[in-house]
Amino acid sequence: MVSHIDIRSVKAAAQGHWEGLLVACGVEVPAKGKHGACPICGGTDRFHFMDDHGHGDWHCRQCDNPNHGDGFDLLVRAKGITIIEVAKVVADALALPLPEPKPARKEAPKSEVPLIAEKVNKLVAQTTIGQSDYLTKKGLQCPNQTLLKDGSLLLVTQTLDGTITGAQIIKPNGEKRLVSGTQKKGSFIPLSAITGMPDTIIITEGYATALTVSQLHEGLVLAAMDEGNLSAVAEQVRERWPDVKIILAADNDWHSPEELDNNGKPKKNVGKMAAEKTAKAINGWVTLPPTEHKADWDDYRQHHGLEAAKQVFSEELYQVGKKSMGTTNVIEINSGKQKKKPKIDTETDIAKLAPNQLATLLISRYGQLAVHPESLTIYHYNGATWQPMKDSELSREMANFFIENETHFGMRRISGVVDVLKVIAEPMGETGIDLIGFSNGVLNTKTHAFRPHNPDDWLLHQNGITYTEPEEGENLKEHAPNYLKWLNHVSGGNPEKARRIKAGLYMVFGNRHDWQMFIEATGAGGSGKSVFAHVAELLAGKHNASSGELKDLDDARGRAQFVGKKLILLPDQNKYSGDGAGLKAITGGDSVGINPKYEKQFSIMMKCVVLITGNKPMQFTERNNGIARRRVIFHFNDIVEEKNKDKSLPEKIEAEIPVIIRDLLREFPQPEIANALLIEQRGSGEATEIKRETDPLIDFCAYLIALEGASGMLMGNANITPPAPRKYLYHAYMSYMQGNGNKNSLSLTTFGRSIDSALKELGKRYLRERTMHGYRTNLELNETEAEDWLPRVPTQS
Incomplete structure (x- = not known):
């Protein structure tokens, strides 16, 4: 059986690969960072696959406790097996050797290979040749790919003798899985036919990395699918060709020195470790992207360009240990670090x-x-x-x-x-509010000039997108059709509303926290709110955004998670009962207290935009107009029918982000244009209707007519009997509350203090004057509209 130390070894090897591992183990989960169906309870949209630290972390709002855990916990609950059985399943998927293997395990692949070959051949017969959306998103133009009907890549796996062992499928959104029955250990995906004796063989983990590496260095390229399979593939190559040069183009699974795994142990760079261990065993070479973040060679090519990647690929080649091949110089390395810092020379003791x-x-x-x-x-x-x-x-x-x-x-x-x-x-200096950081430079949103990065910009974030020059005649209809489809749907085909939605996205993109507004998108599930939040997150940069709950903004400890972020996302908010003090302070540009765990407390002005989404509008108890003048409400009315839903729409829009950015810059050459549109939306009829639905006082005020002078209804009080709602304003309010079945009526004092701000929401002015009969207001009741709840006037018989 698998011992305790073996389980930990499997966990360490699985780190950073859970998206592919879960699929290989027969458990479907949403893409990393997304919500979707739960493989445990069967819920359709409350399961969140976070995988924050590469441990397969997840959380489901619908599951019974425990409703969260890591990848091992998920497999235990989803498959109904023990932790030891899970370790075996994961080890098989990783192609890791298990203790005391049974002979039957070695013989099984031989009998299964012909069956899987037949299965793969049937799949190949159903494919077409074309360009993969998955590769297009990575900037790889390879029009000769084998594609299934849904656009997924079908990549046939084989051994060095040409035996077909299965296939890997990569969906357009990047999800990977092995065809059932695939023999993974020792199998690989070749980029070209294996003929003769090659001078150099390069082994990568992923297929996209293999395509990139084929452009960086001469040699036959094989994709081993993950780091756990590098050794088995490399050993085959060395056994067949003892003198060939073998290069392991490893993934750099970088992490900060303080990061710990689920067992409280320091994280390990498993990609580097697997490559170096393999290289030492087969006398090979290793090359690793020189980054201080998790990256493979395809990531490096995307961020730095092909020519730079080609040069660095060769410069980073090294051997492990003291062996050498031929007359090649051996580069000794410190396996504990990516690059050893130079020793500082000084004559001083x-x-x-x-x-x-x-x-x-x-x-x-x-x-x-x-x-x-x-x-x-x-x-x-x-x-x-x-x-x-x-x-x-x-x-x-x-x-x-x-x-x-x-x-x-x-x-x-x-x-x-x-x-x-x-x-x-x-x-540190202040980050220029007009600067937007991309992976390959900085865009000035005022001048629209794009230039290389400069430390004096003091950028804390970049959006991870490579900024490209626009195509001739670029437009949304041809170059961002998926985004345009969503925009037309949520705006109901109304071009004015569509433009205001764009203004909201521009505020996020430009990080215009100085506009002192926040966005609230409401509507039933399936109306487009989550896509709105997804596009906003992409425009800000995923690493620049953080999700939480509205109540977190009211607490110094809760606010700590949002420090340094450009976008605060508050998705799927439950009922909130509070005055929104934290939200008001943050969006108002006030300094707020931060109490990070185990760190020194401090105060800071959080320069971020806040976006709230929910099926129902938020209800704030604040009555001083502080929330009202910051709140921009968008109501999405139309629900997409199930048959018309495109579950891959967010991924399609993600590929269109550069076009969307340029469209926003063309739409709003002056930021003040977008600001003015959001102010219009703040006071729009759509926003007013939403406020009336959620605030009884505002709804009551809609039945009032504001006169020029204080010649209207008397304020009245609760002691006057019998009630006279046509004469006294407070009596009219009490009748409204009773007639509409609303509880928790405001006291006279609170009513008098709050009605001014409620009237301002409707663009009405409030006046009052003291008279010998009490306070007289400038308000009259529209009795015709109030007929449904106003008590009837008693008639004399």
């Missing part, structure tokens, strides 16, 4: 250096460091954006420096250096 001198050396070691003046967090410039660093990371680097220079040290000395660093480091 390191032990005698003062903390400020050591802090200066630490700055030169990283290149560019700056300190946030409020939180005192140190940031490091990575060539595009400034990224926060934890004190523990700086301490570890300082310790490495002492060790490299053979100098004794203690934690007190290291802590002293880090403290001094926060004093002498350059203070």
Whole structure:
């Protein structure tokens, strides 16, 4: 049976690969970060596959407790098996060897291969040749791909002797699965026919990486599907061709030094480790993308361009260990780091250096460091954006420096250096509000000029999108048809409403938090709200957005999760009962308190846009017009019929984002145009109707007529009997509440304090004057419209 240590090994190997593993294990989940059907309870849209740290993390709002866990927990509950059985299933999918393998396991593939070959051949017969949407999104133009009817890639797997062992299917949205019965271990996807004896063979994990690598280096390229299969494929190659040069184009599963796995152990770079272990065993070479984020060579090509990737691919080649091939020089590496920092030369005795001198050396070691003046967090410039660093990371680097220079040290000395660093480091500047960071440069939304990244921009985020030049005659109808289809649906074909929706998206894209507004999209499920939020998230950059609940904004601890984000998404909000104080402060540009867990408390102005979505509008108790003047409501009326739903619409729109961005910039050459449209939407009839539905006082005020002077109804009070709703304003309000079955009527004092702001929502003015009969107002009741709830006048018999 699988021992405890074996389960941990399988978990470590599975880290970062759960999207593909779950499918391979027979459990369908939504794409990472998306909501969808739950494989446990059968719910249709409350299951969220987060996979935040590569552990297959999930949460379902509909499941009984426990309603969350990691990939192992999901398989236990979805398949109804034990944790040990799950470890075996995952190990098989990873092509990992299990302890004490049974002979039957070795013989099974031989009998299954002919059956799977027949199955694959039938699938191939149903395919057509064309361009894959999945590859198009990655910027790979390969028009000779084998495609199934739904546009999915069909990639036949084989062994080195040409035996067909199965196939991998990659859907247009990137979801991957193996055809049932596929023998994965030792199988691969070749990019070309294997003939003769190649000089060089390059082995990658994924297929898209293989296509990119084929353009970066000469050689026969094989895709092993994941890092767990690298060894089995490489051993076949070495056994057949003892002298061929084998390069393992590894994935860089980078993580920060402090990140821990579910067992509380430090995370490992499994892509690098698997490649180096394999290279050492078969005397091969390794090349790894030199990034400080998780990336493969296709990611590197997308961000830096083909020519740069080609040069770096060769520069990063190295061998592990002391063996060498022919006359090639061996590059010794420190397997614990991607790149060893250079030793700092100094004639001074390191032990005698003062903390400020050591802090200066630490700055030169990283290149560019700056300190946030409020939180005192140190940031490091990575060539595009400034990224926060934890004190523990700086301490570890300082310790490495002492060790490299053979100098004794203690934690007190290291802590002293880090403290001094926060004093002498350059203070961070403000990010220009008109700058939008892309993966390959910066766009100025005022001048529309695009240029390379510059540290003086002080960007904290970039949207992960490669900015491309527009095609000639670019338009939404031809170049972003899916986005246009959604826009026409949610606007009901109304061009004015469509333009206002665009204005809302522009506010998100340009991070116009200074407009001091927030967006609230309401409507029944299936009306387009989630797509609205998805497009907004893409325009801000997924890493720049964070989701939560409205109540989180009212709490200093809850607000901590949103620090540094450009977009706060509050999706599927349940009933909220509060005055929205946190929302009002954030959108009003006020400084708010932040209480991060285990860190120093501080105050900050959160420069972000807030987007709320929900089936029903939010109900705020605040009556001072603070929420009202910031609230921009969009109501999506039409529900998409089930037969007309396109579940891949968000992914299709994602591919159109560069076109959408350019359309927004053309639509709003002056940001003030978008601002004016949102102000119009804020006071629109659509927004007013929504407010009337959710606030009885506003609805009551709709039945009132505002006169020029205070010659209307008396205010009245609760002690006057019998009630006279045609004479006294407060009596009319009480009759409205009773006639409409509303509970929790306002007291006279609260009513008098609140009616002014409620009337302002409807564009009406409130006046009152003291008379000998009490306060007289400028309001008259429209008795004709109020007939449904107004008590009838008693008639004399």
